[in-house]
Amino acid sequence: MRTEDLIHFCPPGRLIIGAGSRSQLPALVARLGYRKGVLVTDPFFVKSTPWVDEYVRSASALGIETIVFDGGEADPTTTLCDNATQAVRIALGGNAPDHVIALGGGSNIDLAKALCITLPSGRPVRDFVGGLTAADRPIPLIALPTTAGTGSEATPGAILVDPSNATKVAVMDNSLRPQIALIDPEFTYTCPPRVTADAGIDALTHAIESYLTLDSVQYDRGGHPDPGYSGRSSLTMLFAREAISLCARYLKRCYDNGADVEARTGMCYASVYAALSYGSAGLNAVHGIAYAVAGMTHRSHGTTNAVVLPYVVDALAAHRPTETTEIAQIFGICGESPEHAVRELTEFLRELVAYLGIPTTLKDLGIAKASLDSLTRDALAVTRLAKSFPVCDVEDAYGRIVRNAYHGRLGKAPTSNK
Incomplete structure (x- = not known):
C-alpha cells in the first residue's frame, strides 16, 4: 500500500482463465440474456480452426444467433472499420446486435472494440477518436484472445491505423473494456x-x-x-x-x-x-x-x-x-x-x-x-x-x-x- 495513491482501477466485467474454458462461453452468453451477436475474427480462424464453427453451433442450440465477420486484418485501419461497419449493418438487416465477440489477437480485438461503437449508428470511427460522449453507448464486448501478449482483453482502448498518414489513433473509454475476457491457453498452443x-x-x-x-x-x-x-x-x-x-x-x-x-x-x-x-x-x-x-x-x-x-x-x-x-x-x-x-x-x-x-x-x-x-x-x-x-x-x-x-x-x- 502507498497512502498517496489515487487508484481508479477498471478490470473486465468477468475474467475467465483456463484450458478449454471456451466451451463455457455459450451458456454464459445465454445466461446474460444475449440473443443476437456479431463474431469478429479473420479468415485464418474461420478456415483453419474449428473454434468459430464450434461456438456458432453451440450458441445457436441455446437460441443465440451469431453473424460472423471474418475480415479482420493485422493493424486494422479506420477504413477497414468503416467498411466493416456498413457490411455488418447490412448483414444484420437493420436489427441491432446485443453483443460483439472478438476472436483473435490484439488487432481483431481492437477492430471489435471499434465496431462496438460504430455499429449502433453507422457513423465513421473517426467521430469517436479522442473520446466518447455520455450519449455513446457501446455494444457489450466479449474478448477471446488467441495470443499471449497484447492484453487488449483488459484495456479501454481500440488502436487503429489512419491510412491517410500511417499514424495510430485511439478510441478510448472504459465502456470499451470487455464484459467478458476469456483466456483459454489452448488458443495459443499452435502460435508460431x-x-x-x-x-x-x-x-x-x-x-x-x-x-x-x-x-x-x-x-x-x-x-x-x-x-x-x-x-x-x-x-x-x-x-x-x-x-x-x-x-x-x-x-x-x-x-x-x-x-x-x-x-x-x-x-x-x-x-x-x-x-x-x-x-x-x-x-x-x-x-x-x-x-x-x-x-x-x-x-x-x-x-x-x-x-x-x-x-x-x-x-x-x-x-x-x-x-x-x-x-x-x-x-x-x-x-x-x-x-x-x-x-x-x-x-x-x-x-x-x-x-x-x-x-x-x-x-x-x-x-x-x-x-x-x-x-x-x-x-x-x-x-x-x-x-x-x-x-x-x-x-x-x-x-x-x-x-x-x-x-x-x-x-x-x-x-x-x-
Whole structure:
C-alpha cells in the first residue's frame, strides 16, 4: 500500500482463465440474456480452426444467433472499420446486435472494440477518436484472445491505423473494456515462434513500462470522472511484478518449445496480469516511440516495442532506481551495485530481444539516420504517452532514447542529440 495513491482501477466485467474454458462461453452468453451477436475474427480462424464453427453451433442450440465477420486484418485501419461497419449493418438487416465477440489477437480485438461503437449508428470511427460522449453507448464486448501478449482483453482502448498518414489513433473509454475476457491457453498452443516472440515481448513491455510509469498522484486525468488511464499505483505494480516474474520464467521456454503447455499457460497469465497493470496505469515512451517506428517501418507492434524497450529502461534508471533494481532481481541479476545491476538489466533485455530474432537497433530495423528527428517529433505527438514519461525534460529524453536506439548505445547517455 502507498497512502498517496489515487487508484481508479477498471478490470473486465468477468475474467475467465483456463484450458478449454471456451466451451463455457455459450451458456454464459445465454445466461446474460444475449440473443443476437456479431463474431469478429479473420479468415485464418474461420478456415483453419474449428473454434468459430464450434461456438456458432453451440450458441445457436441455446437460441443465440451469431453473424460472423471474418475480415479482420493485422493493424486494422479506420477504413477497414468503416467498411466493416456498413457490411455488418447490412448483414444484420437493420436489427441491432446485443453483443460483439472478438476472436483473435490484439488487432481483431481492437477492430471489435471499434465496431462496438460504430455499429449502433453507422457513423465513421473517426467521430469517436479522442473520446466518447455520455450519449455513446457501446455494444457489450466479449474478448477471446488467441495470443499471449497484447492484453487488449483488459484495456479501454481500440488502436487503429489512419491510412491517410500511417499514424495510430485511439478510441478510448472504459465502456470499451470487455464484459467478458476469456483466456483459454489452448488458443495459443499452435502460435508460431514469430507470433509467440512478438506477443511475449509485448507482454513484458507492458509490465515493465507500467511498473516504471508516472505515479497516480501525479497523473493528469484532465478532470475526467472516469479516466481510462490514471497512473501507476501499488495495485497496478502488484500485477506488473507478477507479469515480469512469469515472463522471466516462461518467455524463452515458450519461444523455444511451443508444445510446452506450462510455458504457454504461464505466458497467458503474464499477458493478462500485464494488461491489468497497464490497463489502468497506462504506458509511456516505449509505446510512444514504437508507434512512430511502426509508422515508418510497418513492422509489427511487438517488434517495434522490443527494439525500443532496453533504451527506455536505460533512460529511466536514474529516475526509477529502486524499481529498475527490483526488475533486475526478478531476472536473477544482482550486480556489484544497483548501478551495475541496472546496466546488466538493460544489456540482458537487449540480448533477450536478439534471442527472439528481433533487431536490437533502429538502424537494423531499417530506420535512416536522417529520419531520427522526424521520428522523435512523431513520437512526442502521441501526447497521452509523452506526458506520462516520468522525467523532467521529456523532449530531450525522447531525442536521446531515439539516438541511443539507433546507435545501440546503453549506459552512455550523450550530452547532445547528435
